Amino acid sequence: MAANILKAGFPLAVWNRTAAKSAEAAHLGASVAATPSEAARDADVVLLCLPAAEEVRDVLTREDGIFASARRGTIVVDCSTIDPASSRDVAARCAARGLDFLEAPLSGGTIGAKNGTLTLMIGGDAAVLERARPVLEAVGKNLFHVGGPGAGQTVKLCNQMIFAAQMVAVAEAFALLDDAGIDPALATRIFSTSTADCTVVRGRIPVPGVQPEAPPSNGWEPGFATKWMAKDLKLAEELARDTNRPVVQTAVNHQLMRLAMLAGYAEKDLSALGLVLREQRR
Amino acid sequence: MAANILKAGFPLAVWNRTAAKSAEAAHLGASVAATPSEAARDADVVLLCLPAAEEVRDVLTREDGIFASARRGTIVVDCSTIDPASSRDVAARCAARGLDFLEAPLSGGTIGAKNGTLTLMIGGDAAVLERARPVLEAVGKNLFHVGGPGAGQTVKLCNQMIFAAQMVAVAEAFALLDDAGIDPALATRIFSTSTADCTVVRGRIPVPGVQPEAPPSNGWEPGFATKWMAKDLKLAEELARDTNRPVVQTAVNHQLMRLAMLAGYAEKDLSALGLVLREQRR
């Protein structure tokens, strides 16, 4: 993402909790900030990509955080996936400091991030989005304004429900195909032309070697870590609780992500579930 | 399918358990047979499309069935979705009568059937497939030879597992989107660019009006009936039992299809599940 922002000609200051991770961006021309506060100073747009709501609140409100330096009218764009209620809370905190806020959770994974082809599910004020658009278009080619704060997060969590469902079903199906001795590469070609077609069929077949560029062919890395999908499904279940909406399949998918985590694959791409289901046989 | 076979220039005799259903084919130039036996007489290729293994065996072995008239070397192509073991049994029965056999379960739905763009997952002898290919290419544009009898059915059942998973997840997701007041048409556009993208997102969004050509916008018809998906998932579970392979998500999806059937949607497209999940609120 930093590379694409720089390539588009924007000056960029980066801060990362793990300082080493800033090095690559520095190499490409970004300046490296020692604190979030320093990174946000004089910025027109501040982009956050963090694991959970707790870290988002922390990086804004800590002593050396963004609130300590950002000037009125700076736009805080939170690209993290967090629960809608927390995102609304963050929006309110920003407003109280005179900052504008957008949530813009992403879909597209590390490949989309690299190619600048991410989809952004944006919640917040439409006029603010227009001001931030030039920067955001450097990040992703599909910008969708969904509604106010929380709406983008809601759409993102629903996206994760569908993506996880594909992954679990494909993992179950390829375990059966394996039992039957059917060539997984052939099955993959078939499914790409049939009603089974989906993102996971196109790039997450959980059998090493079938798709050379996909995580299963590269040690189940990089990709989208199982633990992050477990977190997102947890958030989706909590969202469903607000309206007492049963989400039985989503709950089961969440538990199967836990099964993969228990088996040692928390940090690996969620396609590692396929490995777990096939490994169960002794 | 009959229309496409006729359009490709093949002479065609049709038989249907419900005589009225033969009328449309007759109108297009097919001759109408009074019995399966009559339809199969002098045929080079006999295509079967039936609900379950029981009907396949019946139409072959009944007194006025296909075995009563088909000459040696006729190719029986079973396009039904049945369990792999039954398909191997049917293959053996055909072989015992000197008939060649292919299983060729289809994917693509009524739209694919109409447009001749179906995917065929073919199990049987490769040389027999080459002889049947001209007819089969009139039916579907994607012909895949997977292996011997049973292999095509295995791939088809796995296809159904993945397709059903998409449908259930999309239904759960759009219930949450509905609770949150988010425009389903907008969410559909977003998901078609994100990791949620799949066959169901592209043509089975379970909200009337979002996709004018899709079953949910047309009284949940035509499409693929919920009861047939329930049947296919049952077969997938039975296949998994052969190797004691747990398929937890598939089992849950099956039960949710039952929920839709119980609610009165057995004959409706499987997307009616979305209606059921939203209707649960009182």
Added chain:
Amino acid sequence: MAANILKAGFPLAVWNRTAAKSAEAAHLGASVAATPSEAARDADVVLLCLPAAEEVRDVLTREDGIFASARRGTIVVDCSTIDPASSRDVAARCAARGLDFLEAPLSGGTIGAKNGTLTLMIGGDAAVLERARPVLEAVGKNLFHVGGPGAGQTVKLCNQMIFAAQMVAVAEAFALLDDAGIDPALATRIFSTSTADCTVVRGRIPVPGVQPEAPPSNGWEPGFATKWMAKDLKLAEELARDTNRPVVQTAVNHQLMRLAMLAGYAEKDLSALGLVLREQRR
């Protein structure tokens, strides 16, 4: 069961597919028959305990089967757990041969069988039951007449749904207790006084050593084999299909039994699931 019938003073002829298994009964005074037909000759009551409907039909109808020798008015009591429809079919076949029929599936396990404290869920004619009662009371102390053929099997399958649910929940709970380092024996004592109390708490705690007489303390044997519970849950799901009744939890429990079978515990008591769930950690 044989021991208790002999103890009650009834003459007994036994036949077992595995001849060696007849030896113990012979030692206690039973005569050993070479075929089902021989065992049923001159019998007033014929008791069947077989794994599935297929074996029940076979032992009745095979050339050297029960139908070959049993005289009119002999009562066939099928203690197997099979699906209600098959049991009704068996009843009809018996009636056609002039034999009376009762289904009497059992609950109580190997311990109940040994102590003669089994519960019998009886379907069939009430007058026939009265004639068979003296023998059946030697087998089980709780005789319940539920209805016609099939009704006893229906109740038995429902019993298995509840029993399996207890086992799965207890296995999940004791995995969490293990993670938390809580003494399983203490937890067992607590649960026997609380709303968690159930048959599994009283005799199937899936941790070796907690209950010295229970299968988990004796190599997960004897008891009720995981594969038989998987079979019974499959039958319960099929029963539910007849009325399109969703049984989501039952379907999940079935899949978890498959998980235990896949892990190598098909022949072990169903409490082995607890071992499987704890073993998943690496």
Added chain:
Amino acid sequence: MAANILKAGFPLAVWNRTAAKSAEAAHLGASVAATPSEAARDADVVLLCLPAAEEVRDVLTREDGIFASARRGTIVVDCSTIDPASSRDVAARCAARGLDFLEAPLSGGTIGAKNGTLTLMIGGDAAVLERARPVLEAVGKNLFHVGGPGAGQTVKLCNQMIFAAQMVAVAEAFALLDDAGIDPALATRIFSTSTADCTVVRGRIPVPGVQPEAPPSNGWEPGFATKWMAKDLKLAEELARDTNRPVVQTAVNHQLMRLAMLAGYAEKDLSALGLVLREQRR
């Protein structure tokens, strides 16, 4: 509970968020406090029964809360069911104020509370428990010291997992029995002698009229509200997340409680699930 404490001869001051609820205790001899602080003043033992961790923290730390008046050495006994981590946090807060702390979540329902036969799952210091024992024995006849703070809550959440599993399985089973026209009272008698036996069979059969004293025969009230069980299962899932432990059945049971809540039974006894499952047919 108040009645039993008074009956045992202890002076008692009560405070309830809903003042009217204090009236019955006042009628039995309790003094009514205007604030938590007033209720705790001069108390040797303070008992809390609250819906969730948030309320527990609030009633302790609010301006007119327990910390404002309780003297050093007062024992705070939290009978609420909350997550173990929150309970440890509450214990630490009490310790920082010089107060002793026990967690003592209860099992036994409104009937057990009325009869003083509750089971208490106690976490905290053993010596503190001995000091509180006389009061606690007036509340429940089964006092179990499980370990330090959090251990009692862990056992309670596991208890709820098993109790909920029974309820869901019994609801599914009695829907099938209903479909088959089998007398639910007879089935209940059978299950009380078979492996299906459990707390729910003995007092929560989800069919009105079967057990006259049970909630289903009394408008699904009183009992243990579906929403509280949903909350407890949520906490159990969160506990399982700490160790990445999959709890598939528990997750499904949770979702089925949501189904009952969605159907309007949030405040009714959890046995209302049986009504929901039977009502689904149209």
